[in-house]
Amino acid sequence: MLRRRFQSPAAWVETADLFAILTTVSLPWSTSLTAIFNAAFLVCMVPFLDVGAFLRSLTRPISAAPIALFLLALVGTLWSDAAWVLRLHAVSPTVKLLVLPVLVYHFERSQRGHWIFIAFLASCAVLSVMSWLVVVYPGLSLRPYDPLERGIFVKNYIDQSQEFALCAIALAYPVMMLLRERRYWLAALLTMLALSFVANMVFVVISRTALVTMPIMLGMFGLLHLRGRSIAIITVSLLALAAIAWQASPQLRRTADTFSQDYQLYMQKRIPTSMGERLEYWRHAVQFFVRAPLKGHGTGSTQGLFERASTEPSWVPGVRVFPNPHNQTLHVAVQWGLVGIVVLYTIWILHLMLFRGDGLACWIGMLVVVQNIFTSLFNSHLFDFHEGWMYVIGVGVAGGIVNYAKQKPMAAQSEYSLAATLAQTGDP
Template structure:
């Protein structure tokens, strides 16, 4: 890799490869590191600058898939002007949105590159290695990088169970496409290998740890795959099989039982005792956020205003649900609505749906991009995942790389289209 970087000064193809390899490195780091991803993307952008042709790039910005993320970030920047928060709070709230500015550059580069799939293979391999680390932590908890005795660290080597679950769900659903395609082509051995990899992710979520958001989004994403790529007889068979296997997994997995039981328990504790459970706090945050939105429905309260609004609305001690203060209402739509009103909501959903429409087609790249968008949209019902670091970068990298590959295929590039109907 160092030799490639050294020769890139004089060889345009080596410069392109250099940009691809840095993107691959970022994909490898994403399940493991935050600072590594941030530094890596800055280095990637600097490497891309050496290959960028200004006029074609500026023309590409006219596409809605590029323009809408820029408009959303611009709105967030303008929102600092009418916010009552301190300037430190305004800039801190602006920062999570700025990662969306990488999308036009990713579209542009991977529309030219033939190595976009390298990035996804690297991410899959890295997540697979993370499952190995997770199983090892179950056997020996001292291997975890989490604080000793942290109950949220069970089966977690690094980061947290929400990020880990998001990665494993995405890998599981994306693998469904090549598995079906390989089976259709009679490549049984390769299909069984990928099935084993997918099963590893599912077993880890079933018997080690899984987030409740993942429990909701996984069946939805699998249902989308079934409707899009399988015949109705196969759907019926797989639906029955999924129900049976799901019931069996719930029966034999204490972790899965505990996760599902917490839905009802947390809601009851919140309603009866006003205790700050996960579900209870979300209901509290959402109710107050709707009230904040109603107070400034057009342009919102401004960037970084959320925490101040919750501080003013807090009633009672912090140990009770009504007394909790937060800067993130755990819902992407409400997060945008409170700060930038209906204008922000329209831009957010226009961006999501423009990216969704980009991936309405055949082929593995289109399938990957579609699943990344759907996962982000559904999981953002319960979290502000577009603006969260890990899930936000999953979206930016996934949509940017897959989008570039789809654009390349549509313009006559070499990306295969393929199908997975069975």
């Protein structure tokens, strides 16, 4: 029995699906488990891989563009003046992009892609419960106690906010479809789940990035899937709920107030606040880009550039030296210039175009790309471990499902044409 399973392509596909699910489940909880399960997923694809078909799939723009960014990072080590340890370390965040084409290829052939979405939603729901428990019993947290990150069981409040925001907004589409089908109880259940994520962000902790990007994601849902009257009703309802949440949550007000407070402290008193540090990084990153606009300073050069800039009189005292400028475009531009910017935006544009259309996979894929684009205004989220893997898994799996759905009508049409030809020729 075991030998037959080792010799069965279907069994290897099932095992690969299982490890893909485990990778997704572990993402909100552990970086190590995510890496281990992902490696196991890749290994399980090898025994019965159709090498020719796989290599052909890599030539498609949606797969070739992420590979191109990795290759650019690799080649960019040749003109960097950083130590080789820093150059190779700077290449590592782009390696995960190589998994995206593999996921697209695999889930074009597997019909279990939707289980990945369900697994991520369930994992985040459990994490939400743990977050509430940590608020009541701080000793349960696996992190050192920090009053600014209350309710965080593992990782940090930025990662947790990204997960909860994605889940809450992603549920809007299935809720809408269930209401149209008059399946009110299930729609109510998913609505309550979405609201539980929002409640955690409102009353426990939320990142400023999520606070800015969630309205954008909601607006995108309205434009894509709702009509004028529905948009007006939902907008009024959301504004009313936002007003209630604002009055009821001191945590939400404190988070919002830090925008103006941090900006004023930095601009007027040159105090290195969180926002002030970002402004300082952006200002210098633009200067670095201007010095080498075409091909940049090379892979891993950002840390050395910031270290040298920190010794200049224009550097605000107390601002930490950080290896990236907290902006994805600037992070790419400093290292690889205009060439890197073109490749980065090509990735985002191609993946946005991939998810034009209806269906849950198109909605989730589109949402993942849009979230990454806008959160990358304030962070280098495509290169960060957690948010980068959210992008790779979300786009890879959703892209595979969308391509599989596109191939089915083509296959059916091909079979119909063949049957008609045989009927006309009289062949059996």
